[in-house]
Amino acid sequence: MKNVLIAFLIIFGAMQLIQVENENFPIDETKMIKAPEEIMTMLDNSCMDCHSNQTNWPWYSNVAPMSWVISSHVNDGRRAVNYSQWEDYSPEEKKKKLEATYRTVYAVMPLSSYLWLHPEADLTKEQRKQIRDWTGVRNRN
Ligand code: HEC
Numbered sequence: 001m002k003n004v005l006i007a008f009l010i011i012f013g014a015m016q017l018i019q020v021e022n023e024n025f026p027i028d029e030t031k032m033i034k035a036p037e038e039i040m041t042m043l044d045n046s047c048m049d050c051h052s053n054q055t056n057w058p059w060y061s062n063v064a065p066m067s068w069v070i071s072s073h074v075n076d077g078r079r080a081v082n083y084s085q086w087e088d089y090s091p092e093e094k095k096k097k098l099e100a101t102y103r104t105v106y107a108v109m110p111l112s113s114y115l116w117l118h119p120e121a122d123l124t125k126e127q128r129k130q131i132r133d134w135t136g137v138r139n140r141n
Contacts, residue, residue, distance in 0.1 A: 033086035050077030052084035
């Protein structure tokens with residue numbers, strides 16, 4: 001039993017040597033997506049940790065192996081759509097990303113692993129519908 005504990009501590013300790021950088025970047029308000037206050041509040045509460053340049057990095061995001069998972073979610077999320085750099089997208093890209101928002105907010109976003117640790121970020125069916133309506137995407141998929 002003692003050996004298992006020691007082995008665990010050594011592995012856990014070694015994991016901490018592989019650090020990832022949890023970066024934030026300044027927000028340029030002129031590039032932020034524009035939406036009615038109600039919609040912005042929902043995006044702020046449920047999406048911006050992974051889809052903006054200002055992530056609230058929790059303490060456990062500095063502890064491996066959680067840090068690896070969280071940082072890859074944020075990097076992939078920012079790459080997929082960054083609502084705080086919205087005005088950098090071309091009209092074509094904006095259209096695609098609104099369609100993706102329409103599609104994903106129905107069920108798959110926010111990620112379930114995130115909701116597990118942030119239950120307050122979950123959206124009701126009605127709120128999901130509000131965001132979908134706001135995207136202006138017609139129901140054709
Ligand atoms: C815990 C992090 C996290 C949260 C919170 C989150 N997302 Fe995502 N999102 C991701 C990741 C990771 C991807 C996938 C990137 C990929 O597939 O490479 C993604 C992808 C997307 C995409 C692109 C999908 C596509 O097919 O192009 C959209 C749109 C999106 N999310 C919208 C949202 C919205 C809206 C919310 C809030 C209701 C939200 N996300 C909350 C992490 C997150």
